[in-house]
Amino acid sequence: MTMKKRILLVDDEDEILSLYGEVLAEEGFEVLIAHDGAEGVKVAKQEKPDLVLMDLKMPVMDGMDAFMQIHDDPATRAIKVVFLTAFGDPEVVGADIKISEEIGAAGYIRKGITLDELVKKVREYIR
Amino acid sequence: MLATAGYFVFTETKNALQQTIRDRQSELGHQTIDKIDRTLFGYYVGIQNIADEESIQRTLSGAVQDRREIERRIKELPFLTGPWDVLKIINSQGAIIASNSRQDAEKNAEIEKNIENLAALKEAIKGNVYYSDFLFTKDTGRPTMIFAAPIRDQETADQPIIGVVIGHVAWPVIKEIIEASDPASEFDLYTRGGVLIATNQESAKHLFLKNTEIERSLSAPPHVANLIKTEADEGFEALVTRADSHGHLAYKGNQWALFIETPTSIAFAPAISTARRIVLVLLPIILFILFVILLLLSSLVVRPIVDITKVSKVIAVGDFSARVRVRTKDEIGELAISFNAMTEKMRESLNIINIERDKLAKLIESMGDSVMVIDTEGKITLWNYAAALLTGWEQKEVIGRPFKDILKLVREADRASNSDFIVRAITEKVKKSMENHTLLIRKDGTEIPVADSAAPIIDADGDVWGAIVVFRDVAKERELERLKTDFVAIASHEMRTPLTLIKGNSERLLKGESILKDAKLTEMVSSIYRNSDRLFGIVNDFLDVLTLEEKRIPLNLEHFDLVPLVHECVAEFRTFAEAKKIYLKIDDLSASHQMVVADRARVRQVMINLLGNAMRHTEKGGVRLTFEKQKNFIEVSVNDTGPGISKENQLRLFRKFGSIRETFIRSKEYGSGLGLYISKLLIEAMGGEIWLKKSSPGAGSTFSFTLRTSTDKEGV
Numbered sequence: 001m002t003m004k005k006r007i008l009l010v011d012d013e014d015e016i017l018s019l020y021g022e023v024l025a026e027e028g029f030e031v032l033i034a035h036d037g038a039e040g041v042k043v044a045k046q047e048k049p050d051l052v053l054m055d056l057k058m059p060v061m062d063g064m065d066a067f068m069q070i071h072d073d074p075a076t077r078a079i080k081v082v083f084l085t086a087f088g089d090p091e092v093v094g095a096d097i098k099i100s101e102e103i104g105a106a107g108y109i110r111k112g113i114t115l116d117e118l119v120k121k122v123r124e125y126i127r
Numbered sequence: 128m129l130a131t132a133g134y135f136v137f138t139e140t141k142n143a144l145q146q147t148i149r150d151r152q153s154e155l156g157h158q159t160i161d162k163i164d165r166t167l168f169g170y171y172v173g174i175q176n177i178a179d180e181e182s183i184q185r186t187l188s189g190a191v192q193d194r195r196e197i198e199r200r201i202k203e204l205p206f207l208t209g210p211w212d213v214l215k216i217i218n219s220q221g222a223i224i225a226s227n228s229r230q231d232a233e234k235n236a237e238i239e240k241n242i243e244n245l246a247a248l249k250e251a252i253k254g255n256v257y258y259s260d261f262l263f264t265k266d267t268g269r270p271t272m273i274f275a276a277p278i279r280d281q282e283t284a285d286q287p288i289i290g291v292v293i294g295h296v297a298w299p300v301i302k303e304i305i306e307a308s309d310p311a312s313e314f315d316l317y318t319r320g321g322v323l324i325a326t327n328q329e330s331a332k333h334l335f336l337k338n339t340e341i342e343r344s345l346s347a348p349p350h351v352a353n354l355i356k357t358e359a360d361e362g363f364e365a366l367v368t369r370a371d372s373h374g375h376l377a378y379k380g381n382q383w384a385l386f387i388e389t390p391t392s393i394a395f396a397p398a399i400s401t402a403r404r405i406v407l408v409l410l411p412i413i414l415f416i417l418f419v420i421l422l423l424l425s426s427l428v429v430r431p432i433v434d435i436t437k438v439s440k441v442i443a444v445g446d447f448s449a450r451v452r453v454r455t456k457d458e459i460g461e462l463a464i465s466f467n468a469m470t471e472k473m474r475e476s477l478n479i480i481n482i483e484r485d486k487l488a489k490l491i492e493s494m495g496d497s498v499m500v501i502d503t504e505g506k507i508t509l510w511n512y513a514a515a516l517l518t519g520w521e522q523k524e525v526i527g528r529p530f531k532d533i534l535k536l537v538r539e540a541d542r543a544s545n546s547d548f549i550v551r552a553i554t555e556k557v558k559k560s561m562e563n564h565t566l567l568i569r570k571d572g573t574e575i576p577v578a579d580s581a582a583p584i585i586d587a588d589g590d591v592w593g594a595i596v597v598f599r600d601v602a603k604e605r606e607l608e609r610l611k612t613d614f615v616a617i618a619s620h621e622m623r624t625p626l627t628l629i630k631g632n633s634e635r636l637l638k639g640e641s642i643l644k645d646a647k648l649t650e651m652v653s654s655i656y657r658n659s660d661r662l663f664g665i666v667n668d669f670l671d672v673l674t675l676e677e678k679r680i681p682l683n684l685e686h687f688d689l690v691p692l693v694h695e696c697v698a699e700f701r702t703f704a705e706a707k708k709i710y711l712k713i714d715d716l717s718a719s720h721q722m723v724v725a726d727r728a729r730v731r732q733v734m735i736n737l738l739g740n741a742m743r744h745t746e747k748g749g750v751r752l753t754f755e756k757q758k759n760f761i762e763v764s765v766n767d768t769g770p771g772i773s774k775e776n777q778l779r780l781f782r783k784f785g786s787i788r789e790t791f792i793r794s795k796e797y798g799s800g801l802g803l804y805i806s807k808l809l810i811e812a813m814g815g816e817i818w819l820k821k822s823s824p825g826a827g828s829t830f831s832f833t834l835r836t837s838t839d840k841e842g843v
Contacts, residue, residue: 013624019631057620111627112663115634 004030005126006047010040010066011055011084016111020053023115024122037061041069044076051126052081053109071104080106082125129414137406144398149366152312152387156370159314160385162304167258168375170274170296173208175256178276178292180204183225187218187290188280194225201225205297212271213264213295215239216278217248219288228267241265244293247275251291260381261324263335264295270324270335271295301325305385312389317341319382345384364391431459435466447474496599500584501530503553503592517577517600519570534596536579539564552581552594567598576601612673619666619673626666629659668801675808682726682812686837689721689730689761693752696734700742707742710749721754721761723834729809730834733817736802737765737830744769748827760833764820771824780819781807806832 007029009017014035021031032047034040037054038061044052052070056063063083070076085108109121177183182200185191197216205211205227215226221238239245243264250257257275264271275293279286301316305325308314316325321342323333367388374380434451441449447470451463491498491511497518500509507530510522518534525533536545548559560580567577579598583591633656642648697711704711723730741750748768755762772780781803803817810817815833822828 013628015628016624019628019635023631023635111623112630112667115631 004028006030006032006049008032008043008049008052010034012036012058027119037063037066040066044070044079052079053084054081055084067105080125082106083108085110133406133410136409137402140402140405141398144401145395148398152366152389153368156368156385156387159308160370160372163301164372164375164380166300168378171258171378174274174276174292174294177204177208178278183216184278184281187224187278197225201227210297210300211294212269212297215293216290217293218290243273247273247293248291251275251277252288254288261318270298311393312387315386317384319345321345365389366391428459431463435463442470447477496597499534499596501594505529535568537566539566549581549594549596552583553591556583556591558582576605615669616673619670622666626659626663630656630663633659668805671805672801684724684726686722686724687727689723692731696731696738700738703742709745712751714751714753722837723761724837725813725834733806733809736806741765741767759836761836762831762833764829764831766829768827771826772822772828773824777819
């Protein structure tokens, strides 16, 4: 049996986690969730998923900090992190590509896209 | 002036009077000499009458022997006629027949021996009436004049001359005429030879003496007379007039000359005194008249003019209530009336100006915005109440001072001075509003964000005489703006998650088999999906606008190939176009590569926006993309065959919330109306332009935008 690819979803919105989680699960991925940046780092370290979808604005620790922690830790550096951005987030609008290049994140996905596109992009990144 | 007039009057009067006196004296002279001549004429006639006496004639003729008649007669006649000093009858032989002289009576029948008589005898014997000049007769030794007339025998034919009567004029008769003259003047009777023969002067030392000077002057023509002679020896001036004897009728006279001499002091004294009197009487009269004229002049002309001058001086100083009193109905009066009317007009105009000026001043003072006016040197000339409140500088502190000392404006970003635009308003005549992010530093050092603008003040000739700067506290505005922005940001942000969920779950539903079996349900869920998507788009646009307006988007500029992007965007609308049965073409892509410098994602956003608008509007025909290469830009145009845009709506195209109603009417897809506005912000941020190239109702529309081209080959 081929191992299912494991995706870690980090978002403070429960319903986002359910929505994206269920869709991805239906597509055959194993889905892990975390509710904030800190939890996300913990799970990432523990479970070492194949892909992390990281929301940016979260309480306790936001996505950027969480990513930094994951990236800095040699144990988790290899993990691909993709930001979930909202269209128009001032911090990342227009700088999406730069983020991926300069910071070392794998890329970004805008939350407003259709679910089909979401799946497509995930498959692209996880490859 | 009066003295000159007086002297002039006096002199003229004196001269006139003197002339009169002169004439009178001359007249008197003529009268006197005429009298003498007439008297002598009397003798002239008298002697002939005696000669005609019958008794004398008959005695001489021998007709009467008795001499007693003749002798008696010869004694009577000198008193009856003449008077004669001597009267003689001499016969043709020269014997004295009768004589009134006793001498002769004693020497009876003597021959006349006297030379003078003999001369007379000789002449009369010829038949002429004879008269001599003045002489001293040897007979009597007295002054006289001898007359003789021939005696004719009347009873004989031819009336032969038988004798002569000779008469000596009793000189006192003549003398008397002269002596009776006014003693104030000297009357001197001269013979032609210059001998003084009668005078009215008592001390007549020159009597009967020859005066050579007189003789000389008498030989000169008569008009030389009447001169004022200066008697050198006696040392005074005298008025001398001369009257010449002309005889009378048959008596021709001896051309004697009568000189009347009056010392000027006496002659002209009356004249001078009369002249003085006249002047003394006249002068007061003249003075009085002059005084009256002066008075009239003054009151009629001078005073009104002085009045006007005084009033105009008062007006010049600024008092416009002064008026001139109108005294007369003439031109001066009219002048006064006009002057007053003019003054009244000026006062009214000044009043109006003052009222308007006050209104304006009040207006400026009551404005909520701060107003500062400076002159060409930068000195403050106006500073309203709002400015004082805002800056903390009182009006009286700032007037006349350079504005740079008072109005301190700095850029928020780098604290650099931000008042160049004010100076440039004057030097370059440009109006400028400063962008936001200017801080005003108040007198006490605190800072307030302000919005300001400066404009030059230009007069009718086009010269700048200052600048007006308006500024206001925008802290509250900014606050509000921030609140609004924050609100929108927060709201939009908050909306995104629910929208994502609605959209996402709707999408899932639509995939569910159970749903798909039920068309109605499918329809409903599709609607939910579409609208949540639309809402999502609106929210995103809001956030986009907010971000773009704050200009804090770091644009991700890169060199990329426009061509594949274009194809990509067009591809997205393929199905839509087919469904709507309209064409979608790309024209004139001259190259397969076109490198540009831009933010790829944003260019995509703009293209989607324009294509979307075009596609939505077009029901028939289609949408076409064209390209035009320019110097440093590539111009992309999206043309549709839709209904076109009216002129009114064209103005609202690229504005926030200024979307065309048609867009909403036909819009089935997402679109908040902010699309064009966002596109404009984006394109301009990338250094290009976006505009409506062409459109008219019924003829479709063409939107164009430009991107900066690059010579780099692709590089991502």
